[in-house]
Amino acid sequence: NAGVTQTPKFQVLKTGQSMTLQCAQDMNHNSMYWYRQDPGMGLRLIYYSASEGTTDKGEVPNGYNVSRLNKREFSLRLESAAPSQTSVYFCASSDELAGRETQYFGPGTRLLVL
Amino acid sequence: EDQVTQSPEALRLQEGESSSLNCSYTVSGLRGLFWYRQDPGKGPEFLFTLYSAGEEKEKERLKATLTKKESFLHITAPKPEDSATYLCAVQLVGSNYKLTFGKGTLLTVNP
Numbered sequence: 001n002a003g004v005t006q007t008p009k010f011q012v013l014k015t016g017q018s019m020t021l022q023c024a025q026d027m028n029h030n031s032m033y034w035y036r037q038d039p040g041m042g043l044r045l046i047y048y049s050a051s052e053g054t055t056d057k058g059e060v061p062n063g064y065n066v067s068r069l070n071k072r073e074f075s076l077r078l079e080s081a082a083p084s085q086t087s088v089y090f091c092a093s094s095d096e097l098a099g100r101e102t103q104y105f106g107p108g109t110r111l112l113v114l
Numbered sequence: 115e116d117q118v119t120q121s122p123e124a125l126r127l128q129e130g131e132s133s134s135l136n137c138s139y140t141v142s143g144l145r146g147l148f149w150y151r152q153d154p155g156k157g158p159e160f161l162f163t164l165y166s167a168g169e170e171k172e173k174e175r176l177k178a179t180l181t182k183k184e185s186f187l188h189i190t191a192p193k194p195e196d197s198a199t200y201l202c203a204v205q206l207v208g209s210n211y212k213l214t215f216g217k218g219t220l221l222t223v224n225p
Binding site: 033041042044048050090101107108 | 146148150155156157158159160163201203205211212213215216217218
């Protein structure tokens, strides 16, 4: 039982390049989330998916798109990376429908945009 | 605007020196308050959830308490392995279970 996994662990991009961050969970959770963590800012929600087939914007969605591929997988896409998107990205999942709303986090993807 | 404020930003303790971390919140309709621990280079690790004022939860050397305006994470006789950043987050009624995080407290416990 791996919990929440994220790939890649680290990525360097040039401004304007695109990439997709992958997230998968094996806990059969309904809800999945993408956060970014920046020094002095705390964790901020980018997008979330309350269930398979639905996605909603969080606090800082500009410059990102998401896809809930199936119940297990939730990807985050940067279409044209900017230096302001240099951050650590965390995926999380939870299962509110089962009364377990605690979010469990993955190990993170460290992204550097030059 | 809903806000979560953690204090202090950083805390340095000697091994065995007990202390408390604070998380104050100004929100409407608290559904739950969460504490996480985050080690350098890793994702947040869940510690506790508190739902109502007066509630307390314990795990090893950690004890979390909740009032109507704030939560405390008490650390009793800390050890160097308790060094980490401790994050507080609130979940609001009607928020689709989204979490709003504070900026964290960096705890260092010296041997």
